[in-house]
Amino acid sequence: MKTIPVLKAWIGGLILGLLLSSQAIFATKAPKDEPVRIVSLDGTVSEILCDLGLQSHLIGVDVTSTYPESLQKLPKVGHNRTISAEGVISLKPTLVLTSVNAGTKPEVIEQIKSAGIAVITFQQEYSVAGTKKLIQDVANTCQVPSRAKPILKKLDADLAQVKKAINSPKVLFIYARGTGTMMVSGKGTQVDKMIELAGGVNATSSFENYKPLTAEALVTANPDVILLFDSGLESLGGAQGLAKVQGIAQTNAGKNGRIITMDGHLLTGFSPRLGKALQELTQKIAQKPKA
Structure with a gap:
């Protein structure tokens, strides 16, 4: 060496x-x-x-x-x-x-x-x-x-190339490792900070860190966008698998097909690629709902 x-x-x-x-x-x-x-x-x-x-x-x-x-x-x-x-x-x-x-x-x-x-x-x-x-x-x-x-x-x-989302969409992050391990992000997490920097609003900001996902919490939060790691959505069987999770279909995100994913380390690492991560996140959460 x-x-x-x-x-x-x-x-x-x-x-x-x-x-x-x-x-x-x-x-x-x-x-x-x-x-x-x-x-x-x-x-x-x-x-x-x-x-x-x-x-x-x-x-x-x-x-x-x-x-x-x-x-x-x-x-x-x-x-x-x-x-x-x-x-x-x-x-x-x-x-x-x-x-x-x-x-x-x-x-x-x-x-x-x-x-x-x-x-x-x-x-x-x-x-x-x-x-x-x-x-x-x-x-x-x-x-x-x-x-x-x-x-x-x-x-x-x-x-400098980051263009924040202008209508403050409500974003819910779900950490998933199959349907048996599903958590939502509250305040103070890396994802919470990223959503804020991207111009969005964390749909579940009434608690700290992570809590288990429940159908009731999903419906109450009613996010405009649901965000997962690429690997997390894959573990659920893709968008079709996520759609089967109780409560998803009742949210604005579920109704409009606003399900987005990002690489886990890129999204949460706060690394030298932070600007690139925010460019990707802002673009994805700002996309218009399906007609």
Whole structure:
């Protein structure tokens, strides 16, 4: 593995430090002549590393690391919420990167640290400003701060192309993994923030996080648009399968065929592709109902 010059500061035991928000300066060392070996436990962090030109240093990722496609070739250490420390440690990383929102259990992080592996956990706010800060924080951590500039410039250009929905359509997001696992998104979720940024209104904003989907809640919310992950709609058997779910047909979205889908990580990742994600979401929720 070829070591990128700016990361050679690791060689010879030089100190890598980063001041992250309220966190103290983090310092660690790597053995002499050993290239940096990174495991990422967060899909957005993985995407940022690739955009920074550091993919060659990634030796393992979690299953939410789906973009770019080349990440599929790397060893998977599991879903970030159910990762075992042993799987991460077995890859012999120099550095593990994750975010607070990834949900990796604190005891797993401590196990990794106790094995002598450096772990940096980033803060991530679900907003445009939060996305920009995360990109710069990852770049700073990897000692390539200037490489964030073109990424941020591209993000701004993409955001400038976003045309918000003008009539504030009510959007209901359903998280589905087959008919046995169906949840709706309340306030404070990534999807809630995306709907707001796209000019829509979350049809179920009277509660926090997620709640099980019920026919009564569907009818009461009466969304103009129903939004799912591509994989979620597929798990229900497509639009025809969703139409069979009790309460769907009684909503404006069901009556007008306003069922839309997006790639899960693109929709919820708040990654460097945030502008592209909002372009797609705004276009889809603004589409006119079928005649």
